[in-house]
Amino acid sequence: DAKTTQPPSMDCAEGRAANLPCNHSTISGNEYVYWYRQIHSQGPQYIIHGLKNNETNEMASLIITEDRKSSTLILPHATLRDTAVYYCIVHSGNTGKLIFGQGTTLQVKP
Amino acid sequence: DAGITQSPRHKVTETGTPVTLRCHQTENHRYMYWYRQDPGHGLRLIHYSYGVKDTDKGEVSDGYSVSRSKTEDFLLTLESATSSQTSVYFCAIAKQASGNPDTQYFGPGTRLTVL
Numbered sequence: 049d050a051k052t053t054q055p056p057s058m059d060c061a062e063g064r065a066a067n068l069p070c071n072h073s074t075i076s077g078n079e080y081v082y083w084y085r086q087i088h089s090q091g092p093q094y095i096i097h098g099l100k101n102n103e104t105n106e107m108a109s110l111i112i113t114e115d116r117k118s119s120t121l122i123l124p125h126a127t128l129r130d131t132a133v134y135y136c137i138v139h140s141g142n143t144g145k146l147i148f149g150q151g152t153t154l155q156v157k158p
Numbered sequence: 159d160a161g162i163t164q165s166p167r168h169k170v171t172e173t174g175t176p177v178t179l180r181c182h183q184t185e186n187h188r189y190m191y192w193y194r195q196d197p198g199h200g201l202r203l204i205h206y207s208y209g210v211k212d213t214d215k216g217e218v219s220d221g222y223s224v225s226r227s228k229t230e231d232f233l234l235t236l237e238s239a240t241s242s243q244t245s246v247y248f249c250a251i252a253k254q255a256s257g258n259p260d261t262q263y264f265g266p267g268t269r270l271t272v273l
Contacts, residue, residue: 082261091248091264092201135200145191145216146250146262148201 052136057153060130066123068152070136073117081112082139082146083121085132092135092148095121126156161185162265164249170271177236179268181249183229189252190232191262192216192224194245201248207232239272246270 053071060066072081082097096103096110098119103110109122123130135151161184171177181190191206193216203216205224213224221243223235236243249265 089246089267089269091250091266094261094263097261145203145206146201147203148193150200 051147052138052149054134054136054149054152056150057155059155059157060123060126062128062156062158063125066121066126066130066154066156068121068123068134068136068154069118070121071118072136072138075116075138079138081110081116081119082137083108083110084135084137084146084148085130086135086151087129087132095134097139126154128156128158130154131156162249162251162263164247164265164268166268167266168269170273171239172273173240174238177239177270177272179234179247179249179270181232181234181251181265183232183251185251185253185263186229187251187253188229189260189262190226191250191252192222192232192234193248193250194218194243195248195267196245204234204247239270241272244270244272 080097080099083095084092086092096105096108098110098112112119133151133153135148137146163182165180189208192204193201195201202218204218204222205216207213207226210226225233247268250262252262253260
């Protein structure tokens with residue numbers, strides 16, 4: 049599975065959009081981009097995933113570049129409860145194994 | 159939330175003692191996973207199972223064994239606990255892994271301290 053690169057930390061003002069970038073330049077054609085987050089010491093929580101097209105659900109939007117080498121997770125109106133570590137993962141599904149990197153610590157400030 | 163429970167939620171044990179952690183699911187999902195999480199390392203896969211009695215190793219499997227005799231239960235055993243196995247352990251489940259990969263859902267975690 050391809051590796052991902054994320055900034056170690058980001059800040060966002062409450063109520064504003066949080067845009068979390070992820071680079072996955074070695075992604076291959078059958079690999080999906082997954083986003084999870086982990087709040088404090090809880091288990092990781094699934095947010096969204098995509099292959100080629102942009103995706104949106106009730107939690108977030110995922111924008112994948114046309115060459116698929118990078119993506120951005122967008123939380124449209126960040127709240128204090130969105131403060132967490134966000135993981136971008138490239139997942140082929142061949143083994144089902146998720147490879148977690150260090151993620152981005154998002155701090156939402158009042 | 160996916161029906162995943164882990165037991166115990168907290169455990170303190172001594173070096174050299176055997177420890178078994180249990181993951182229980184009510185979703186009837188085929189795939190189950192054990193991860194550990196340590197500061198500076200993120201989550202790392204220990205073992206996983208793709209069906210009853212079908213298991214395989216992850217990236218940090220040394221010192222751990224697993225068993226899956228029923229769809230709903232996946233047990234992680236530390237035969238002789240060491241201080242390096244002090245960690246938070248997460249279980250995850252998924253319907254399928256190949257083809258269009260299915261989402262993994264995580265349990266609440268077990269905090270294990272080995273003195």
